Amino acid sequence: MIETSGLAVTYGRTAALDGVDLTAADGRVTGLVGPNGSGKSTMLRALLGAVRRAGGTATVDGDDLASLKPRERAERLAAVAQEEHSEFPLTVWESVLLGRSVHRGGWSSYTDEDRDAAHEAMRQTGIDGLADRPLGGLSGGERQRALIARALAQAATHLLLDEPTNHLDVRYQHEILSLVKRLPLCTVTVLHDLNLAARYCDTLVLLDEGRVAAAGPPAEVLRPETIEPVYRIAVSRIDIEGVPQLLFRPLG
């Protein structure tokens, strides 16, 4: 479980997060949604310990994230950032295997268990056929799946994803999110697409200018009267098989 209370992060004079409370339960997908600049990526960075907190608390399974050593943090939290560019010309297989490095001390070599975990992560994300391809030569969608495979190979108990459907075609958007939903992990994911968020997240946290505008099950958060003032666009909602779906009206 990941919990934050009153979490605050500032960049210089900009308050990127201001008093954010979040509870992400085990075995559930928690979606971070909100307009551009509302603080979603900063929230993930704060959970990874990549930005300093200006206030509040952030815990993973009850332990203060700031107190964890890098290796302990990596054993608990795996992350896929929005854009990752490697300086090294790795193949997909080498990149996924790197997810196992957290379990290896110093220069020790990979074990059969590491290789099995890497194979399984590639199978789950549908990239087994790409093992020998250079990471730099993949399409955006293939690359995204390879990065998710590396995070799965890490076998952490908590997964942090920053727009995992970016670059994916509609079929893979659904495939990746349905995979994420099936994982027995505590997942926190940034999503821009509110209709995908409605379908695959158990809980949503709607951020607006660094504050929580609404939090709860998608059906409660995705109300037109909540969404319209935050995104500044008119919205109609229909519910399909109990899942809210939003239609946005053209501006002007």
Ligand SMILES: Nc1ncnc2c1ncn2[C@@H]1O[C@H](COP(=O)(O)OP(=O)(O)OP(=O)(O)O)[C@@H](O)[C@H]1O
């Ligand atoms: N490194 C930085 N230095 C200064 N300000 C930053 C930095 N990173 C983010 N910000 C500011 O912090 C606020 C939150 O940014 P953040 O990237 O967390 O938002 P976001 O919701 O992820 O946005 P997007 O949907 O556009 O990716 C914005 O006002 C942004 O300009």
